[in-house]
Amino acid sequence: MIRIAAMADVHFGADAVGSLRPHLTHLSERADLLLVAGDLTRVGDPTEAMLLLDELREVRVPIVAVLGNHDHHTDRAAGITAALRGAGIHVLEGGSVTLDIDGVRVGIAGVKGFGGGFLGACASDFGEPEMRAFVGHTKERAARLEAALRRLECDLRIALLHYAPVADTLKGERLEIYPFLGSYLLAEAIDRAGADLALHGHAHAGSEQGTTPGGVPVRNVAQPVLRRTLAIYGFDDAGNRGPIDLPPPPELAGWRYLAH
Amino acid sequence: MADRCTNPNFCLAQHEREVLAQDPPGNELGGDIDIFGESVMLLGTRASSECQVVAPDVPRNLLPNHHVRNETRRAGLLAPVPLEHFP
Numbered sequence: 001m002i003r004i005a006a007m008a009d010v011h012f013g014a015d016a017v018g019s020l021r022p023h024l025t026h027l028s029e030r031a032d033l034l035l036v037a038g039d040l041t042r043v044g045d046p047t048e049a050m051l052l053l054d055e056l057r058e059v060r061v062p063i064v065a066v067l068g069n070h071d072h073h074t075d076r077a078a079g080i081t082a083a084l085r086g087a088g089i090h091v092l093e094g095g096s097v098t099l100d101i102d103g104v105r106v107g108i109a110g111v112k113g114f115g116g117g118f119l120g121a122c123a124s125d126f127g128e129p130e131m132r133a134f135v136g137h138t139k140e141r142a143a144r145l146e147a148a149l150r151r152l153e154c155d156l157r158i159a160l161l162h163y164a165p166v167a168d169t170l171k172g173e174r175l176e177i178y179p180f181l182g183s184y185l186l187a188e189a190i191d192r193a194g195a196d197l198a199l200h201g202h203a204h205a206g207s208e209q210g211t212t213p214g215g216v217p218v219r220n221v222a223q224p225v226l227r228r229t230l231a232i233y234g235f236d237d238a239g240n241r242g243p244i245d246l247p248p249p250p251e252l253a254g255w256r257y258l259a260h
Numbered sequence: 261m262a263d264r265c266t267n268p269n270f271c272l273a274q275h276e277r278e279v280l281a282q283d284p285p286g287n288e289l290g291g292d293i294d295i296f297g298e299s300v301m302l303l304g305t306r307a308s309s310e311c312q313v314v315a316p317d318v319p320r321n322l323l324p325n326h327h328v329r330n331e332t333r334r335a336g337l338l339a340p341v342p343l344e345h346f347p
Contacts, residue, residue, distance in 0.1 A: 003343065007325070015310035029343065202303075217346065224305050232343045 002104055002156055005061070007039035007230035008062065008201020009222040009244045011070060012052040020055040023229035028060040032101045036089075036111060037201040037221055038068025038162025046079035053087045062099050066088040066110040068162035068202060081178050094144030098154050107154030109193075111145040113163030113200070116177030142185040149193030156235055157164050159198040159216075168210025170203050171219035188210040198232060209244040272323075277302070280318050293319065300328045309334055 005027060005032050010020065027034060041048035049071075056063065081091045090097045092110025101105045107235060116123045116138040125135040148237050149159060164170055164182030181203045190198050191214030198212065201222040208225055210218040273295045280293065292303040300319045306312040316328045 005341075013308075015308045019308060111265075163311055164340075219344075228341055231340060234343050234345045236345070236347055 002101055002106060002235045003032050004035060004106075004158070004197070004233045004235070005031035005033065005230045006035040006037060006199050006219065006233065007067070007223060007226070008162065008199075008219040008220075009039040009149040009204060010036070010226065011039055011042045012055065013042040014051060015046050017051055017055070019231065021058065022054075023055065025058045031061055033062045033099060034059060034104065034230070035108065035158070035160050035199055036063065036065035037199050038066050039070040039161055039201060040065065040067070040259075041071050041202045042079060044071045044073035044076055044080065046076055049083045053083065053089075056089075056134045057088075063088075064091070064097055064099075064108045064110065064160065066092050066112050067110060067161050068164055072112075073115065078187050092148075092160065094148055096148040096152050098152060104156060105154035106156045106158070107152035108158045108160050109148035109152060109195075110160035111141050111148065111186075113141050113145070113161040113165070114178045114183060115163060116183035116185060118167040118182070118184045119249065121178065122184070123179055125128070132191060137139065138183045138185055142183070142189040145186060146189035146193045147193060149190065155204075156219065157195045161186060161198065161200040163200050164203055164218075165190055165198055165199050165213055166207070166218050169200065169206050169208065169218055171207040172205045172225075173203050174205075181206070187214075187216075187218075190214070190216050196235065276319055276322060279322060280315075295323075295326070298326045300326045302328065302330050302332050304332055305333060306332050 010209050040052055054082065065084060067077055067080060071077055076156060079140065081194065084091045092108065096109040116135055123135050125132055125139065145159060149157060165186035167178060170178055170181050191212050195216050198216055198218045199221050201220065203220055204222050204224040206220045206225055208220050211219060219233065223229065235247050273293050276293045281323050294301045294303065300323055302315050302319065306315055312334055315332050316330045319326065319328045
């Protein structure tokens with residue numbers, strides 16, 4: 001069995017030193033790899049990332065991460081990425097990594113993602129440059145995720161995001177802020193490329209379990225949702241779910257949206 | 261509860277949230293704020309006890325004439341970790 005530990009929204013800062021380490025020291029006895037779905041730091045300061053790395057130093061399994069919105073707050077995401085990569089952590093932003101775990105090829109495609117909303121209540125790629133930039137960013141990240149998933153040649157395929165791909169895992173959040181918590185475009189990308197599991201964070205008041213329209217399990221692993229340090233998901237049989245036959249996105253996407 | 265659109269405290273609370281979000285010691289996790297009359301209530305979870313203690317500083321500074329109630333909880337991360345099994 002492949003055991004995948006996952007957590008998100010650690011929001012590590014100076015006052016949290018020592019709080020995480022006891023829960024991770026013996027992780028290798030319970031899991032084969034650790035996935036971190038963004039918001040590793042509190043305000044995106046690389047020194048916070050260094051403190052977190054010190055907390056993770058006893059972890060003996062591969063670690064794969066994507067950054068979250070907090071990690072971008074002070075425009076020093078590159079410094080955070082460099083610090084994490086320097087410690088051997090795979091940091092993905094539209095890329096992928098394949099790890100061999102006991103002969104099973106586990107592929108992880110990762111992207112931060114972004115907001116925009118879900119069917120029936122979406123922002124539209126229309127109008128002011130700021131609005132087009134907002135939706136355009138999500139479209140670009142979704143396209144990167146799809147491409148990264150498609151590139152993977154593996155037995156078990158995982159999509160790692162910070163923003164939510166489905167509304168299921170936002171239940172508990174106020175409906176008004178759903179468009180700032182994720183986008184259906186991410187789920188479309190996952191379904192088109194195929195995956196066995198999608199993980200995300202960001203929605204602290206959401207729910208753990210959901211499913212994409214194509215049937216891919218989605219888990220919100222934000223620590224406030226889990227109410228524990230991490231979740232562990234076990235796969236008996238590496239399924240390598242194939243792409244799901246979805247129609248391509250229409251050239252004119254206005255029909256998708258309620259409002260412009 | 262008053263309609264949010266007609267309650268001036270709703271805008272005030274929103275501005276408070278913005279300031280809290282910018283405050284490194286107090287901004288996480290999942291914090292929320294409600295203002296009822298001259299009472300400010302801080303809700304949600306904080307990552308550490310230190311974070312929990314400093315959380316009221318921002319509303320106290322911004323709204324010195326309000327009574328600040330700190331109803332935040334410390335995020336509990338000690339629960340056992342079950343394994344969810346995918347066949």
